[in-house]
Amino acid sequence: MLLGLGVSSQYSPIRKIVEEEQERAIDELARLLPNNPLKSASLNLLSNLSKNLEALSKKTQEDREFIMRLAPLYQQDREQAVQQGEQRGEAKLVLRQLQRRFGEIPQNLEETIRNLPVERLEDLGLALLDFDTLTDLDNWLHP
Helix, strand or coil: CCCCCCCCCCCHHHHHHHHHHHHHHHHHHHHCCCCCHHHHHHHHHHHHHHHHHHHCCCCCHHHHHHHHHHHHHHHHHHHHHHHHHHHHHHHHHHHHHHHHHHCCCCHHHHHHHHCCCHHHHHHHHHHHHHCCCHHHHHHHHCC
């Protein structure tokens, strides 16, 4: 049986077509940009399929190969989610510190801060201790 789809080995031409389509679909998924919502949604669905396949007591070689082929894609997706969470958390902390110090932050500066990479946010978290005005912040963000 191929991926629990009811395609037994006696139907080798059908099996070959299904395997080729699976390979093509995985390749297309791998080529999607990391921030593409379709990639994340597809990986969630495929993750559920993999978990169901792993739960089967009788996995075929094709099932095992399919699970192994998807594993790096899951790992990349998880790593990206962690990085996004870290970036959002850093931005939120820096913005709260700036709001505490200066009151309301102009929308354009807030937007710029939300889009900074983690390393720059960490630098900003230290630099803001030396800011006296929002102009200092603006100058730091736009040297």
